Each structure stands twice: as C-alpha cells, then as structure tokens.
Amino acid sequence: MFDNLKEKLGSFRSEAEDVADEKAEAVDDEEVEAVDDEAAKTEVDEAAIADSSSAGDTQGSVDATSAADESSGDETAVDGRDSTEDDGASGYRAGVTTADEEASSNSAGFGRKAASLARGKFVIEEADLKGPLDQLELALLSSDVEVGVVDEIVGTMREELVGETRTFTTSTGEVVEDALRTAITDVISVGQFDVEERVAEAEKPLVIVFTGVNGVGKTTSIAKLDQWLAERGYSTVMANGDTYRAGANEQIREHAEARGTKLISHEQGGDPAAVLYDAVEYAEANGVDVVLGDTAGRLHTDEGLMDQLEKIGRVVDPDMTLFVDEAVAGQDAVKRAREFDEAVEMDGAILTKADADSNGGAAISIAQVTGKPILFLGVGQGYDDLERFDPDELADRLLAEE
Numbered sequence: 272m273f274d275n276l277k278e279k280l281g282s283f284r285s286e287a288e289d290v291a292d293e294k295a296e297a298v299d300d301e302e303v304e305a306v307d308d309e310a311a312k313t314e315v316d317e318a319a320i321a322d323s324s325s326a327g328d329t330q331g332s333v334d335a336t337s338a339a340d341e342s343s344g345d346e347t348a349v350d351g352r353d354s355t356e357d358d359g360a361s362g363y364r365a366g367v368t369t370a371d372e373e374a375s376s377n378s379a380g381f382g383r384k385a386a387s388l389a390r391g392k393f394v395i396e397e398a399d400l401k402g403p404l405d406q407l408e409l410a411l412l413s414s415d416v417e418v419g420v421v422d423e424i425v426g427t428m429r430e431e432l433v434g435e436t437r438t439f440t441t442s443t444g445e446v447v448e449d450a451l452r453t454a455i456t457d458v459i460s461v462g463q464f465d466v467e468e469r470v471a472e473a474e475k476p477l478v479i480v481f482t483g484v485n486g487v488g489k490t491t492s493i494a495k496l497d498q499w500l501a502e503r504g505y506s507t508v509m510a511n512g513d514t515y516r517a518g519a520n521e522q523i524r525e526h527a528e529a530r531g532t533k534l535i536s537h538e539q540g541g542d543p544a545a546v547l548y549d550a551v552e553y554a555e556a557n558g559v560d561v562v563l564g565d566t567a568g569r570l571h572t573d574e575g576l577m578d579q580l581e582k583i584g585r586v587v588d589p590d591m592t593l594f595v596d597e598a599v600a601g602q603d604a605v606k607r608a609r610e611f612d613e614a615v616e617m618d619g620a621i622l623t624k625a626d627a628d629s630n631g632g633a634a635i636s637i638a639q640v641t642g643k644p645i646l647f648l649g650v651g652q653g654y655d656d657l658e659r660f661d662p663d664e665l666a667d668r669l670l671a672e673e
C-alpha cells in the first residue's frame with residue numbers, strides 16, 4: 272500500500288538529512304573552535320594559578336584557594352562565564368557540568384561532544400533546502416497528491432526546517448522525520464472524528480447513506496461496515512437505494528445473505544427515498560441500531576440522480592453521508608470528493624482499493640481538500656478488509672524505515 276509514495280518520501284528524507292548534517296557539522300566545527308579557545312584559556316589561567324601558588328607568597332595562596340573554590344563551586348568555570356546568563360549557550364554549559372566532562376575539559380573531544388550533543392543548534396537557510404524541497408514537491412505531485420495539498424506540505428516543511436531551528440539534542444535524521452510527520456499528519460487529519468464514538472452516542476437508528484460513482488466499491492464497503500458494526504455489537508439493516516441499475520438488488524442481496532443481515536429493497540425503477548424510509552421504519556420497529564443505505568452510482572453532474580439523493584436527504588435525514596471512492600483513482604477521486612461534498616454535503620469518506628494503490632495521492636489529499644475526513648480504508652475484497660483510517664498510523668507507515 273502506497274509503496275511509491277513511501278519510497279519517494281524516503282529519498283527526500285535522505286537528501287534533506289544530508290543538508291541538515293552538513294549544516295550541523297559546519298556549526299559543530301565553529302563550536303569546537305570556540306570551546307577549544309575557551310579550554311586553552313582555562314589551561315593558561317590554571318597554569319598561572321599553579322605558578323603563583325608554588326611561588327609561596329601569601330597573596331598567591333589566597334588566589335589559588337579562591338580559584339579552587341571557584342572551580343568546584345561554579346560549574347561554569349570551564350568557560351569562565353556566569354551560569355545564569357542566558358545567551359542560548361546554556362545547553363552547552365549544562366553539558367559541561369558533569370564530573371566526567373570536567374575531567375576532560377582540556378581536550379578537543381570534550382568540546383566536540385558538548386557542542387554537538389548538548390547545544391545542537393544550527394541554522395538551515397531556505398537556499399540549503401531548495402533542492403530537497405523541489406524534490407519533495409515533484410515526488411508528491413507525481414504521487415497524485417492534489418496541488419494545494421502539495422503546497423501545504425512543502426510549506427510546513429519549510430516552516431519546520433528553515434531558519435534557526437529549535438535547540439535539540441536529537442539527530443538531524445529525527446529532525447527531518449519529525450518535520451515530515453508533522454507536515455503529513457496536518458493534512459491527513461483534517462476533520463477527523465472518532466466514528467466509533469459517533470455511532471455509540473447517536474440516537475438509534477443511526478442512518479448512514481453511501482454515495483459515489485459506479486463500481487468504486489460502495490456495496491462491498493456497506494457489507495464490510497456491516498461486519499465492523501456487528502463486531503462492535505450493533506445490529507444493522509441494509510437498504511438498497513440503487514433502484515436504477517439492473518442487477519443492483521441481486522448484488523446487495525448476495526452480500527446481505529453472506530452477512531446474515533436483513534435487506535430492504537424495492538423493484539428496479541422504484542423511489543430510492545421510499546426504500547430508505549421503509550428501512551428506517553423497519554429499524555425502529557425492530558430495535559435495529561444502524562441503517563446502511565446503498566445508492567446508485569452517479570456523477571455529481573447527473574441531475575436526476577443527484578435530485579434523488581437530495582430527496583433521500585429530505586425524507587430520512589441521514590445521520591451520516593459517506594462518500595465512497597477508490598484510492599487508485601488518485602486525483603480523480605479527490606476531484607469527485609470535492610464535487611460531491613459541494614453537491615450533497617458529506618460527513619466523511621471511505622477510500623477503497625488502498626491495497627492496490629501505490630501512490631497514496633487520494634489518501635493524502637481528500638481530507639485537506641474537502642475538510643472532511645477519510646474514515647475508513649478498504650484494503651481488500653474480504654469483509655474484514657476494512658481499516659479505520661488513523662492519521663498517525665498512516666504517517667508512521669509512510670515514514671517507516673524498511
């Protein structure tokens with residue numbers, strides 16, 4: 272699932288990490304020089320103290336005592352600066368307070384360690400990242416991510432990485448990974464809600480209507496959701512609101528029988544709103560928790576069919592309208608999601624055939640473009656091939672090292 276995208280994100284990461292590493296090393300070297308200077312200075316000071324103390328004059332002894340006090344009492348003595356002074360180098364000074372580090376305070380090794388691990392502050396300029404960010408932009412576009420969403424992700428990456436970075440002690444690899452995780456999670460988690468909680472809290476029967484174009488997996492998704500709900504203890508009834516297509520009744524009946532779920536259907540050519548109405552009445556009369564209403568596959572431009580959908584809305588006032596489309600349709604799925612949402616407001620989406628999609632563009636784009644979340648991913652033809660869409664999990668998956 273989404274393998275191409277994952278691979279492209281991996282290439283971007285290594286390029287961006289290389290840039291960050293180069294910058295970090297450059298700053299490291301400056302830090303080492305600065306720390307070495309300080310260390311050399313301290314060495315000279317201490318030598319001077321030792322000299323004056325061995326000279327045996329009273330004043331020299333006093334000086335030596337106060338210097339010794341200072342070096343044991345003031346942990347910042349190694350760089351001779353006030354420990355309370357906050358000039359951005361406090362991380363460095365915190366790093367020199369341990370006994371081990373004090374012991375090696377005269378060595379360049381100490382300086383490098385303190386500077387790179389504790390201070391770890393460097394600046395990446397926009398120009399440094401131009402190459403990697405251009406590469407990221409292309410990678411996302413070629414993975415069918417919608418252009419506005421690409422801008423959003425690249426913009427977040429720029430914000431996270433360019434300029435003076437936060438002081439951190441993690442590796443540059445982690446910094447780039449964190450930025451990418453933030454950028455991706457920001458766009459895919461738009462509008463997310465806990466669908467299980469929503470079902471639990473809803474007044475019953477809860478009516479869910481499924482819309483979308485032909486053949487994308489609406490009916491299969493209804494059967495999958497039927498199972499998902501049953502596993503959580505909810506009773507269901509299916510309703511075939513696709514009175515348009517010949518064979519639609521047989522198709523959904525097969526699923527209903529396989530699932531052992533009651534199906535309400537009318538003759539082909541009947542009024543879909545009437546089918547849904549009957550299903551809601553059945554649910555009310557029989558204490559059924561959820562009505563799952565199929566509808567005919569349609570384009571948002573099919574006026575007659577869109578009117579039907581609007582009538583279903585008026586007659587049964589669904590609690591949830593779910594837009595179903597296939598991940599493999601990429602940008603087309605994103606465009607249709609936007610158009611359907613404008614025509615009949617949807618509450619969320621189910622993205623089917625994610626198992627067959629290596630690009631991931633629709634999965635990344637739909638929430639940001641519509642403001643409505645992807646709630647489930649269809650990941651196969653079996654009834655249990657339905658995954659709750661979890662933005663954090665998807666980001667983890669996309670960023671996982673092989």
Ligand SMILES: Nc1nc2c(ncn2[C@@H]2O[C@H](COP(=O)(O)OP(=O)(O)OP(=O)(O)O)[C@@H](O)[C@H]2O)c(=O)[nH]1
Nearest residue numbers: 485486487488489490491568623624649650651652
């Ligand atoms: N690989 C894979 N195939 C799926 C998935 N979901 C549905 N399918 C397959 O897609 C095909 C079409 O699914 P349907 O459920 O009939 O699609 P539909 O949208 O109801 O189609 P119409 O009723 O013609 O509008 C079937 O062969 C399903 O098995 C999925 O998540 N992964």
